[in-house]
Amino acid sequence: MLKILGRNNSSNVQKVLWALGELDLEYTRDDIGGPFGGNREADYLVMNPNGLVPTLIDGDTVLWESNVIVRYLARKYAPNSLLPDSLTDLARAEQWMDWQQTVVAPAHFPVFWGLIRTAPEDRDLDAINNGRDRFEQVMTILDHHLSDSAFVGGESLSMADIPVGIMVYRWFTLDIERMELPSLHRWYQRLADRPAYKNNVMIGLT
Numbered sequence: 001m002l003k004i005l006g007r008n009n010s011s012n013v014q015k016v017l018w019a020l021g022e023l024d025l026e027y028t029r030d031d032i033g034g035p036f037g038g039n040r041e042a043d044y045l046v047m048n049p050n051g052l053v054p055t056l057i058d059g060d061t062v063l064w065e066s067n068v069i070v071r072y073l074a075r076k077y078a079p080n081s082l083l084p085d086s087l088t089d090l091a092r093a094e095q096w097m098d099w100q101q102t103v104v105a106p107a108h109f110p111v112f113w114g115l116i117r118t119a120p121e122d123r124d125l126d127a128i129n130n131g132r133d134r135f136e137q138v139m140t141i142l143d144h145h146l147s148d149s150a151f152v153g154g155e156s157l158s159m160a161d162i163p164v165g166i167m168v169y170r171w172f173t174l175d176i177e178r179m180e181l182p183s184l185h186r187w188y189q190r191l192a193d194r195p196a197y198k199n200n201v202m203i204g205l206t
């Protein structure tokens with residue numbers, strides 16, 4: 001059976017759990033990382049030399065890097081649903097997935113870390129406010145993209161939605177000012193209707 005190593009409040013672990021939920025695949029999960037620890041142990045580092053979560057174990061296949069794991073699951077278990085079929089659509093999906101890692105995640109990080117993982121008396125308000133502005137800029141790019149399609153990769157959910165879908169929950173849940181982004185909001189509501197998103201992503205921020 002598939003096994004996931006990683007605590008379920010991690011955004012990167014949630015990508016994998018959401019994908020598994022969409023595919024209705026059975027798996028087990030061990031709480032690793034954060035307060036649970038275990039990710040700096042020698043046996044864990046053999047599987048994931050970064051000491052980060054998530055790690056996926058699928059038989060002899062051991063993988064790290066959340067977006068790669070989502071791509072692997074889509075290719076192996078969902079070639080007709082989460083995986084786009086044309087070369088161009090596949091590349092566009094991967095474009096939005098890489099954009100989440102390289103642009104959105106760093107933009108959101110100071111806001112998430114400052115408001116959720118830092119005690120009020122220790123917060124760097126400038127870093128939080130600058131992060132909020134940058135987070136809004138990148139969510140505006142996504143809002144614009146979503147103005148003419150129901151999902152990031154077209155008219156149905158695909159792997160393109162998963163990394164940015166984790167970020168949009170944080171955008172709408174963090175206690176921050178938000179400008180109106182109607183297409184983004186409609187897409188978020190579509191995601192929120194999906195049990196796999198509700199059960200694995202919309203679980204509060206800790």
Ligand SMILES: N[C@@H](CCC(=O)N[C@@H](CS)C(=O)NCC(=O)O)C(=O)O
Nearest residue numbers: 010011012033034052053054065066
């Ligand atoms: N690029 C990696 C980043 C993984 C990562 O930064 N994971 C964080 C949690 S979101 C982590 O392991 N933090 C250390 C910990 O949980 O102890 C991925 O997408 O899988």
